[in-house]
Amino acid sequence: MPLSKIMNIKHLFFTTLTGVTLLLIPSAVAQTSSASSSTSSRIIREAIATKRINWGLRQDSPPISFKDPIGGWEGFCTNLTDLLDKYLREKQFINNDINIVRYPISIQDRFKKTRYPYQDSLHLAGECGSDSIRKNETGITFSHVFYATKTLLLIRKTEEAKFSFLKTNSLPNFSSNSKPKIGVINTSITPDRLQSFFNSLLSEMEIVNIQGGRSQLIDALVDKRVDAVASDEIILRRILKELDLETPNEFYIDSELVISYETYGLILPSDDSKWVQIINDFFINKKYDIQLLTQQYIIPPSPPSLFTKKLIFILLMIIATLSGLSWVGYMYWVRRQNFRSEIKPNLDPKTPIFANGYALLIGVGESDYQPLSLPVTVKDIQALHQVLVDPNFCAYPNNRQHIRLLHDQEATRSKILEQLNWLKQQAEANPEATVVVYYSGHGWFSKSQNSYYLLPHDINPFDLESSSLSAEDFTNALRHIKSQRLLVIIDSCHAAGMATAKKAPSDFKEIPIPESVINDLSQGKGRVVFTSSQGEESSWIRPDKQMSIYTYHLIEAMKGEGNQAHENFVKISHLMKHLSHQVPVSARTLCQEEQTPYFSVEAEDFPIALLKGRRPKIRQQGVKSD
Structure with a gap:
């Protein structure tokens, strides 16, 4: 038979297979899973005992499953496991104390950690990646089909x-x-x-x-x-x-x-038929949500027609022309108004505000031990405060009931803990509170104590451990803030001042806040932790010494640089998108150094501020700070 006819037959088969795939997950299949019967599943019993369900994701197969440049999970499988997590809770197979924990797997070690009886110390309840369904191998089985290719x-x-x-x-x-x-x-x-x-x-x-x-x-x-x-x-x-x-x-x-x-499915251990049934019922119950995910990540968009392309070109030309006219008008207005940088309080009650926003901004600045002073941290929090209360941007209420600053002599250990307690009280009084805690200063790690410390104003260089704010105390104070949305930003490894701190104990080392501490900080619902750098990197100051690189780009993001034109809120994802791209570029360009922000997100994406306007950025060039 000629190859062309074979290909036509195969094309017909594929068309049929794709249709069957979408109908194979039908309402015709009886649903027998229930919360009461789930305990017969070995996976569910182990999840109840260990408070976790381990899941493997391929880290190298976009768009199905992969890690982005900053280590975050992306792709179809990431969203599919989120959907599965919600489904298991909806059906009461698991409670809120149990989480699905993702582990990276490669094409070389796929099946290894899922195959039952387990041959590896890590036991996976399943895998999702670019894995095609085939005959079940010893120790593993496959779920229903979720896509054909x-x-x-x-x-x-x-x-x-x-x-x-x-x-x-x-x-x-x-x-x-x-x-x-x-x-x-x-x-x-x-x-x-x-x-x-x-x-x-x-x-x-x-x-x-x-x-x-x-x-x-x-x-x-x-x-x-x-x-x-x-x-x-x-x-x-x-x-x-x-x-x-x-x-x-x-x-x-x-x-x-x-x-x-090829047909795609999830890889599951072969011994737990009840778990396989739960997963297959998940595909049946959530088939429309899963189809949306395939359309978002897998199915390629239809190419635009020639008419559509011409229409897009015309619209782009119109937008470009209007943008140019708007820019000319804006520059004329700026010159006429002699635009000043001071921000006026939001006095118009009709103007929308981010009424549930609360923030504590800590910039240690001057230190009792002068070599550890960091004046730029005060400039950082003042600039951040300015954009947060700007009625044309973030629109936080401009009063001490919503936003407070600690710097220089005020940024003592006791004052920091006192103001964290103030945030706790505000969150208790307002269940809808969105809370931001920003710390900029030195952070040191004690090798002998295996502990991390933030260095407040009243630091004693001869007794760093007792006069510092330990990560443990800082974390405990944050845990008492019962807000549903909490963003903690820590800029704690400044290059400036390190070499001059001669009285520091030999076992103290200035490093970014360790991942173990970040994990503690991010425990709990709605917790997000940002750090300005990671590993052995430092946090660098812009050459003009008016602001740190990280805060400069954080403020840009708060002004909507990570947003699309139609979006009215600044969300966590917008901040991450802008910071992850701009900070490394600026560090290399301005300081010839590496600086990579780190993000720990244990929450759904949530708004952190309003977005009511934008101003043009002023890019400055320079050299590495001292």
């Missing part, structure tokens, strides 16, 4: 002629050195699919097994060790998108040459 080739355009014989009835005439080379991940099932599809033609090409994962597959293609790579269409589309950023129009996906059809 195709195995295709991503080809270098200059080598396109080498693959033309696959679409014709003619046999190739390659020399041993000119055979087309197809790269595959060695631990995947793609080699088997190639073997099955090409069969007798397999001798006319060279299959190159690539050790590693997706990144190594891309490297082999870019380095010209292979002429094409084979994988499922979802992964290939993402690879092509990344390649086009560096080398546009050098590669293409051959959507006509369908090597095989």
Whole structure:
């Protein structure tokens, strides 16, 4: 049978399979799961005992599942596990004390930690990633199908002629050195699919097994060790998108040459049939939510028509023209008004305000021990206070019942704890409170005590441990703030002042707040912790010494630089988006140093301020601070 007819039959099969996939998760399947019967599940019993459900996610297969540059989970599987978590609570399989904990897995160690009986110290209740359903292996089983896709080739355009014989009835005439080379991940099932599809033609090409994962597959293609790579269409589309950023129009996906059809599902331990039933019922109950996720992450958008493209171009030209006129008008208004930077209080009761916003801004500034003074931290909190109470931006109520500053002689250990208690009282009085705690100053780690300390104004260099604010005391005070939305921002590893602190004990080291402390701080519902740097990095001051790099970009984000034009609130995600991109760039450009913000988010995305206007940014250049 000619290859073209085979491909037509396969296309018909795929169309049918996709339809069946969406109907395979139907209301026709009886639902028998219930909270009362869930205890017969080994996974649920262990979750009740350990207060957690361990779940594996592939960290290297976007858009299905991956980690972003700052270590956060992204992709379809991340949202699917969030949906599963909510479902298990809705059905009362688990209570609020139990959490799904994500663990990274690679293509090399998939199944290893899920296979029952467990062969690894880490026991997973399931895995989600770019894993196709196949025959159940020993110790594992697969869930219902949640998506169907195709195995295709991503080809270098200059080598396109080498693959033309696959679409014709003619046999190739390659020399041993000119055979087309197809790269595959060695631990995947793609080699088997190639073997099955090409069969007798397999001798006319060279299959190159690539050790590693997706990144190594891309490297082999870019380095010209292979002429094409084979994988499922979802992964290939993402690879092509990344390649086009560096080398546009050098590669293409051959959507006509369908090597095989694949169905996706979750990987589960084979011993717990009740758990498998719970998961399959989850796919049935949440089929519409899951379809929305596939549309968001997996299904490619339809290409715009020629008419749509022309309409978009016309609209962009109109927007550009109006933007230019608006800018000219704005500059004229600024000059006429002799615009001043002082912020006027919000006196108009008709003007919307962020009425439930509360903030404590701590900038240690002057220290009793002069070498540890950091004047720029006072400028940081004053600038942050200014944008928070600006009625044209964040619109926090401009009074001491909603926002307070501690700096210089006021930023003592006792005062900090006292004002944290004030926040506790405000949160108790207002269940809708959104609370921000910002600390900028030195933070030191004691190796002998294995403890982290924030250094307030009244620090005694001869008795750092007793005169500092320990992370434990700081965390305990924050835990008493029962707000549903709490953002803690810590800028505690300033490069300035470190070398001059000669009286510090030898076992004290200035480092960013450790991840273990961050984890303690972020415990509880609605808790988010930001730090300005991580690892061995320092937190750098802008060359003009008017503000730290981190706070400069935090204020930009509070003014909406991470938002879309139509959005009226600044959310946690907007801050993260802007800070994660801009801080490393500025640190390298202005200071020739590395600085990477860290985010610990144990809450759903929530608004942190209003967004009522924007002002143009003023970019400044300079050199590294002292």
